[in-house]
Amino acid sequence: MPTTVYRARRILTLNPSRPDATHVAVREGRILGVGSLEDLAGWGPLELDERFADKVLMPGLVEGHSHLMAGTFWRFTYCGYFDVRDPQGRTVDGSPSLEAVVAVLSARAAVMDDPVAPLVGWGFDPIYFGQRRCNRHDLDRVGATRPVGVMHASGHILNVNTAALEQAGLLRAGIEHPGIPLGPDGLPTGELKGPDAMGPALAVVGLNRSFLGSDEFGIRAFGQLAVRAGVTTATDLAATLGDGEVDELVRVTGEADYPLRIVPLLRLIGMTPADAVQRALALRPRSTEQLHLGRIKVVADGSIQGFSARLRWPGYYNGAPNGLWYTPPETVRQAYALALAQGVQIHTHTNGDEATEMVLDQLEAVLRTQPGPDHRFILQHCQLADAAQFRRMKALGMGVNLFANHHFYWGDQHRDVTVGPERAERMNACRTALDTGVPFSIHSDAPITPLAPLFTAWCAVNRLTASGRVLGAPQRINVMDALRAVTLGAAWTLKLDGEIGSIECGKRADFCVLEDDPTEVGAERLKDVRVWGTVQGGRVFAAA
Numbered sequence: 135m136p137t138t139v140y141r142a143r144r145i146l147t148l149n150p151s152r153p154d155a156t157h158v159a160v161r162e163g164r165i166l167g168v169g170s171l172e173d174l175a176g177w178g179p180l181e182l183d184e185r186f187a188d189k190v191l192m193p194g195l196v197e198g199h200s201h202l203m204a205g206t207f208w209r210f211t212y213c214g215y216f217d218v219r220d221p222q223g224r225t226v227d228g229s230p231s232l233e234a235v236v237a238v239l240s241a242r243a244a245v246m247d248d249p250v251a252p253l254v255g256w257g258f259d260p261i262y263f264g265q266r267r268c269n270r271h272d273l274d275r276v277g278a279t280r281p282v283g284v285m286h287a288s289g290h291i292l293n294v295n296t297a298a299l300e301q302a303g304l305l306r307a308g309i310e311h312p313g314i315p316l317g318p319d320g321l322p323t324g325e326l327k328g329p330d331a332m333g334p335a336l337a338v339v340g341l342n343r344s345f346l347g348s349d350e351f352g353i354r355a356f357g358q359l360a361v362r363a364g365v366t367t368a369t370d371l372a373a374t375l376g377d378g379e380v381d382e383l384v385r386v387t388g389e390a391d392y393p394l395r396i397v398p399l400l401r402l403i404g405m406t407p408a409d410a411v412q413r414a415l416a417l418r419p420r421s422t423e424q425l426h427l428g429r430i431k432v433v434a435d436g437s438i439q440g441f442s443a444r445l446r447w448p449g450y451y452n453g454a455p456n457g458l459w460y461t462p463p464e465t466v467r468q469a470y471a472l473a474l475a476q477g478v479q480i481h482t483h484t485n486g487d488e489a490t491e492m493v494l495d496q497l498e499a500v501l502r503t504q505p506g507p508d509h510r511f512i513l514q515h516c517q518l519a520d521a522a523q524f525r526r527m528k529a530l531g532m533g534v535n536l537f538a539n540h541h542f543y544w545g546d547q548h549r550d551v552t553v554g555p556e557r558a559e560r561m562n563a564c565r566t567a568l569d570t571g572v573p574f575s576i577h578s579d580a581p582i583t584p585l586a587p588l589f590t591a592w593c594a595v596n597r598l599t600a601s602g603r604v605l606g607a608p609q610r611i612n613v614m615d616a617l618r619a620v621t622l623g624a625a626w627t628l629k630l631d632g633e634i635g636s637i638e639c640g641k642r643a644d645f646c647v648l649e650d651d652p653t654e655v656g657a658e659r660l661k662d663v664r665v666w667g668t669v670q671g672g673r674v675f676a677a678a
């Protein structure tokens with residue numbers, strides 16, 4: 135069997151026993167050995183490959199919280215505030231105002247043949263546009279005959295036009311729903327908050343979750359985005375995973391040149407906890423090397439910048455009413471009890487500190503009556519947790535995946551509008567996680583923010599907001615701790631740390647190939663480290 139040895143300028147292994155090396159030997163998609171050429175000679179005939187001789191290798195980056203729709207969304211029109219890169223690496227301009235959003239959507243409408251086909255935008259972020267909320271009349275200017283739906287950057291709110299409201303059966307008086315604000319005319323304004331309120335309108339504009347998570351174009355685009363970011367394993371953190379969707383995922387990820395290992399989590403929504411646990415168990419045997427099934431995602435509350443997260447006293451800084459329970463506490467407890475009994479792992483989205491407290495209470499109650507050895511239940515986002523809550527996580531054996539990118543994208547808004555100066559500084563408390571010994575990772579939640587773990591690491595190291603303010607300096611972590619969080623840390627949250635996350639004998643041959651050394655460029659330039667591409671399962675993928 136052929137063995138390839140890659141020589142590199144430096145290999146940053148993230149294995150504390152042998153942190154640095156110059157050569158790595160790969161056989162059958164796995165790492166045979168790491169060290170000097172001399173160290174590897176004992177393995178028999180080796181083929182020396184010099185293509186990375188001037189590059190730096192580190193473990194393939196692991197995105198512990200992303201969504202496959204980050205690929206699928208590229209079918210639609212980007213409406214976000216910041217410039218982004220598409221799967222081909224081209225820059226797509228952001229929209230600095232509501233007028234600009236309407237203009238970019240109108241431009242797309244102008245080239246569509248069918249006057250009644252739905253038009254979808256994504257990445258919309260009106261928190262940058264002042265107090266006025268977008269309403270259906272704004273989007274009627276894009277199209278009066280076709281349904282128009284614009285997904286907010288948070289993924290928790292959808293704005294629609296009048297035609298979409300009508301087709302969803304929502305253009306009527308007398309609606310009483312906390313997620314459906316009404317205008318002075320007694321009709322919905324077109325803003326739909328939370329999965330419940332969005333549901334019928336998502337179907338009308340063609341944004342159903344099963345499509346978003348199994349679209350062949352989307353799976354391929356997601357793979358391209360990953361290679362550009364140095365990512366070799368990524369989650370699809372809230373999938374529906376019907377039989378046809380799983381077939382499609384198995385098929386595409388199994389192709390000889392598909393560059394990404396995907397870990398989809400089954401979202402508990404529209405089914406009982408018992409059905410979700412049974413489904414997760416039934417899916418487990420369909421796992422392959424490139425597709426890992428059998429985990430569950432629960433969403434406890436909404437988003438902080440959308441004011442749909444559940445906060446403890448004193449609530450939102452601007453006086454907005456408290457957010458929503460997406461999954462009621464009783465259902466969370468049932469899911470935990472059943473999953474622990476069957477050895478199924480659950481990741482739970484909490485944003486507000488009341489949601490985090492609720493989850494800690496439920497897990498503690500369940501663990502009091504039934505054992506859960508190495509359950510590795512993970513809190514996802516967990517943005518507003520305080521130190522006492524981290525101590526409870528530690529005591530309960532939980533891990534956490536913090537949303538470090540939030541400092542950059544919404545840190546200024548958190549300080550000024552959502553939670554105020556003090557609580558904004560404790561958000562995504564990486565330092566507290568380290569100090570309390572809670573295993574942690576950091577994430578992008580792509581497509582909420584772009585898939586780019588080195589940028590995410592930069593956010594955790596520098597905690598800079600978009601306006602250049604350092605928000606919560608004491609919560610900064612060092613570069614090595616941040617690199618560990620986006621490799622071994624994320625692998626741990628998926629119970630894959632024995633397979634991936636570091637470069638050492640026996641693990642998968644997954645490498646992130648870099649032009650620059652992330653430990654030498656300086657903390658403030660970590661986000662500028664150039665990614666050449668990846669090696670995944672021993673196969674080489676160039677980003678360019």
Ligand SMILES: [Zn+2]
Pocket residue numbers: 199200201371579
């Ligand atoms: Zn998410």
